[in-house]
Amino acid sequence: MRGERRRPSQVRLDDAAEVMVASGLVDVDYVAAQLGTTFGSPLEAARAVVEAGDVSPHPLFEAQWIGRRRSWQRAGQHPVLWYVAERRRRNRIAPHPLVDPRIIFAAYPEARHHPYGALSYWLSASGPGTPLPTRILPRKVSWATYRAAAVQAATQWREEVVRERPQLVGPTPALPTTLGTSPAVTVVMAAQDAGPLVHQTVASLQAQTFTDWHLVAVDRGSGDDTAAVLQGVAAFDDRITVVRESRCGAARALNVALEHGTAEHVAFLPLGREWLPDMLGDLLAHAHHSGAAAVVAGAGAVARSRHELLGGRPVDLATALLRRDAVKDVGGFDEGLDGAVERDLVLRLTRDHEPLAVDVPVLRRPETPQPGFADDRDSVVLERQLVDWDAAATRETDEAVVSHVMPLGPEPRRTVEWLGSVPREGSELVLVGVRMRRAHHVLAASIAAVIPGARFVSVPAPVSMSVATNVGVAQATGSTVVLVRPEAMPPRQPIAERLAAALREPGVGVVQPLVVDLDGVVLSAGARFTSDNPHPELFLAGLPTSDAVRIGTCDIAAPAAPVVALRTEAAVALRGLDARYHSVLGETDLGLRAQRGGLGGSILVPDAVITSRTPYAEPEQLIGAMASLRSTVLAGPPPPADRSRDQLRTAGLEVTDERNRRVAADPDDRAAPSVLVPELVLRAVEGIRESPPRLRWAVDIAAPAAQRGDRWGDTYFARSLADALERRGQHVAIDRRDARQRDSRDHDDVLLVLRGLDRVTPRPGLLNVEWIISHPDMITPDEVAGFDLVYAASTSWSARVSREWGTPVTSLLQCTDTRWFHPDRAEPDTGPALLFVGNSRGIYRYAVRSALAIGADLTLHGNDWTDFVERDQIASGGVDNREVGALYASAGIVLNDHHLDMRRDSFASNRLFDAAACGARILSDRIDGLEEIFSGLVLPFDDEHELARLVEPPYDAFPDNAARREIATRIIAEHSFDKRAETLIDDAVRALLARR
């Protein structure tokens, strides 16, 4: 049989529970905490896990973390079974954010062969004091500490979220023969514009078996004949009183109706609702029998207790009976609210009187309409119960701490990213979870518990993101609070201190960083308002970040960002974000209120950059939020004057026109809800005739956006070139691969493609320039023909291609950044004897291979070398480009090599120029023109013997220190970025002028 042929190390995988126990991936206490029970044995717990479905068996195994589209769902397997069975893959898969298999394998190479995978091995090999195999925690955390936190988090989740519904009280007791008052019940009705519903609704009241009621129907200034119809009904029934009010809110009408009532109890009958004939009598009997202030017919989804009310279950006053004096004691309905008044009243009422949920049959309740994105009234009401602003106002805050408050989104990975990045000395992270799934809740709570400075706050009610933020603000301990939305990615460089510093400036109330999208293009630099449109526009949206940097720190009308910072005391004084806002524009509203309240204006800090994973808002969200914001904008003094024209001029852009852009929920449907947002029509200021000529450059590089592209050589090269161009008065934007399609390129004069791995299509209307600095093999005649100017970093290749393809290609060699590379960076021969700085790029590079083959004393800095050389031979994973110069200047010999095609076509790498500018002795593979360019600083080696000879001190083949210094000075003069920038500007200006 198949099973018998298995090796002993192989495992049987037919019973998930047994596998769980055998692999050690079941933790009895943890499972018990999640399920709210106890287990006698691990197997019992494992069986419970298999049966329960969404329960994690172990604090370090979370199926939700592994991902959604894993094959266990298709195969109907238990995730643990899948994990231990996926031999090849599980070695790479992290089953939990705090388990990094790479660390386990590094520490225990034998873990690769463990029958149940890395985690199982680690658990068997580690004790309570072993630190968790992870790098995301700021300090080491022992397994026992985390386990205790996880069990605690699971217990709390269970207590908060998994709650039995209260039992309904029944059956109905007998109604006493004498009741306190007559009429015994005042039935309250607030009617507006619903005449056709009157007769049917009142008929169901008149059909009640309990007849001693008094209906007070208040017409809220209906535009139709509701009042007349009510009058007609009242003309034939003395128990009905009609009160006519001017147009007002439901709360006001209901309060008026309550004033007219005299009965001990009050019931609510909205138009359109109907009662079963025994309803009133049954509720009254329960009320008399129990003496409860609030009796609710608890059938269905409606809230049966205060806890359920806070949990967001619906409120249905139409199937409730309240004691009138209790309603009066809490002040009746809140007329300041224009929605959710019923929930608000019941929440206030039930503070002192727990409602009695009774088992009385009710007619099917009407469907609650799907909430849109307009004002979220339920959240406003719930916020009153969840946030104690007065207590927050009296709390001390720590001046040295910046608190980040972030409501959690649906993705656990984003939560962990923030947890792993923010909490540091002087900053605090308050995560607010709103009714999250178990896995996310427990992960966030348990990880936050083991990170100092991180806190997890759970909100059991379905509130808007604004309220969730406010819950966090009220608990922040820092004196500066950064409000973060979950779509914001953790900043690559810490920005909290920068934002806090900006807040210390006088007159500054709210600070927002520059928000870019995943492509690196500006998403928002605050909100700007025009004098005649209450809707804001996202300032600088679509422009490159360089424009924002050029404008610098500036005043904005209000922030519009997934991240804003303000003083905690200001946030508390403003009562946080307005709870009405579901998601977007809450910060804009906050900024306007801060400015109106004298707490300071809003400013943009463009050198603090935040990346947002999503567009600013979905159209529906934006339309709803704009409706909410409109009332704020129109209610008070106008927003601060729009200064965007002047600000844009600083960036070299002028406003030629203003127009309105329609944002529609469905662009194809003309009748779909929409808003008009203002939009500036921009044009670049013509700088070519200025002296010196000023052009707008878009430098296109192949590096990807965000962190991934930061370490690419192209990025460093482009940045140095851009700086050189900027020093000559040019306006430069560096567009990485993802930002290539940005529309605002049309404002630019020159598109300079630094040809890397991608072929770029020239943009019509611009001067298209291509500089081929690498990968000459990928270039075709067709490609270069599309550009106005083509440069190549090889003299020989340029000449050949010009000759063969008939397209002029000018030689423009690579160069060096003289700020970081010059002979004064270090004393010669004080550093490593033989130095190589560079990433492996996945190949065992010729220079490194040769040096190690001859047993030279090589100092190696760079990434991805572990596959080829021993770990102890790698000096570092990479050196900051600005520090490399010092290494070069101090080294005995600097090694260099080229890509195959670059060597063949003699594309001298920029490392040669960098090292030569430092006056280093350089050994390189052979390319044409080394002697002409580097005058003896670079010597070629063709094989290992030659290399072995050349690397031996005293390096007789190279010029002496003084001569090398002289050559370096010449290299600096001829091959700097500044020199290249000059060439590029001259050629571009000439070409553009020739076009006119």
Add this chain to the structure above:
Amino acid sequence: MAHYDVAGELRPHVRGQVEALAASVDTLLVCTTASLQDSARAWLAERAVLVERANYGYDFFSYKVGLDAAGDLTAYDEVVVCNDTYVFALDSYEPVFAEMATRPCDFWGLTGAERVAPHIQSFFIAFRPWVVGSRAFTTFWEEMEPISKRRQVIRRYEVGMSRRLYEAGFVSDTYFVETPEDRRIARERMRWWAAHRSHFPRTRAEVREWRERANEPWNPARSLADRVLDDARLPYVKIDTLRYDPYNLDAKRLLELCERRYPERFEGVREFLEETAQYYPLRDTERLLPTPLALEPLFPRVRYSDAR
């Protein structure tokens, strides 16, 4: 009360109607489109406020003119519009008003019908004061324009009036309450009428059409006209019913029975019908086929009769 007479006269049944109304209301306003003879004018002026106007727009436009002329309508407990197209069988409207005062409704009529859409028949409608003051009521009359087609007047104004009020949330009631027996005979008479509206069906489509017609809602003023003989449960007979016998139910016999039962009320009706016959030819849409031979034995079952 809207009035019209080809000869400008006040027929005896009209005089009876005016007197019955005048006796039961605070203010009677007669709006006539007839060129009244002096004697008729003088007689009317003694009993009612008289408004004379040119003859266009049918009775509904007379209602509008009359309502406009009546001043503040909300001052009255009830506002009634009616016309002269029926013979009222009682001496006074008091019993009708007394009965309807107890019925919880917003507007009412003597009878309602469901043809086209449910509505109160417009030859007599009473409105409670809250309806008179309502937006639906006032805009209905404000927006009214004279129409020259009878069918359009029925559709837009007679049916439209009730629809407007129903849509605003008002409810109606009728003085005449149909009994199950009424409904049975009315249904039979509709079948009888259907048999006179088209030839004996020969195809499936014709059978379907025949059946649909037989099942159409009835007009109590025609189908149940003889309920006037049941102690005036239905307190009127429409002149059109007597003149055209629209369902071929022997209207002559109905007139005879009425004359016998209510001699005073029906005095002069026969002469009026004869004198004005030439001005009211049979409408094409109401022309009937002869009774099929096979159905003749059924005639005694459906014909108008003294229902007591």
